Structure formats: C-alpha cells, structure tokens
Amino acid sequence: MAHPCLRCGACCAHFRVAFHWSEADPFMGGVVPPDLTEKLDPHRLVMRGTQARQPRCVALQGTVGKDGNCGVYERRPSVCREVEPAWEFGRASAQCDKARVAHGLAPLTPEDWVDPSHSGAPQAA
Helix, strand or coil: CCCCHHHCCCHHHCCCCEEEHHHHCHHHCCCCCHHHEEECCCCEEEECCCCCCCCCCCCEECCCCCCCEECCHHHCCHHHHHCCCCCCCCCCCHHHHHHHHHCCCCCCCHHHHCCCCCCCCCCCC
16 A cells, blocks of 8 residues: 555645754754755744745645655654644644645545555555
8 A cells, every 4th residue: 555645745835844954954963954044033944945934845746646756755843743644643634634635635534544455565546
C-alpha cells in the first residue's frame, strides 16, 4: 500500500511553515537547509514560499494530491514532522483534513490505511 501522506503534499501548499532558527543552524545541530528559509522574526524562520497568499513550500516537489512529496523529507522542520496524516494512527487530523479540502481532495479515512489483502505487501497503484 502506498503511504497516502507521502504522495499528497497538501499541507506543504496550505500552511505557513515557521520554526525556531536553530533548526537551520548547523552549529546548533539544525538540519533544515538554510537556503530554503527566510527570516520571519528574531526567533523564527519560515520555509520559503509558505508566506505567500497561496502558500507552497519551496521543498515541495510534484503535484499536490498526485505525487506531491518533500524534497528535504529527512531534513524537514519539526513543525512538518508534527503534522499527522488523518487516521494513520487511528485518529482524525484537523490539519490534514483542512489542507486536503483546500486543494479539492477528500479527507483521508481509516480505509486509506487498510491493506485489503492483509498480506502486508504494498498495494498496487
């Protein structure tokens, strides 16, 4: 089964992605690529593109809802790591639902996480 979140990208093109500056400072242990950020205030940075009227994170690759994915997934900010895909862990996610609906996508359901064959093998696309 393909992970519905890892091919969506709706949250990356809906919310402002703001986080503490230290997450992009390699001397402080930060891993977010500094060249993909801009200053929000003295304490926070934002991912470029997410403050626009129609936000789209500079790290988002592909088309939202089809093959949208994060180009810096392993180095993404903490705020991105905290957004839970709806029903992945058995509960709803207002953030996920809001972003998906804003892009004309249906909210995820518990069935989006079920392997119908119960084989554990990835579902064919």
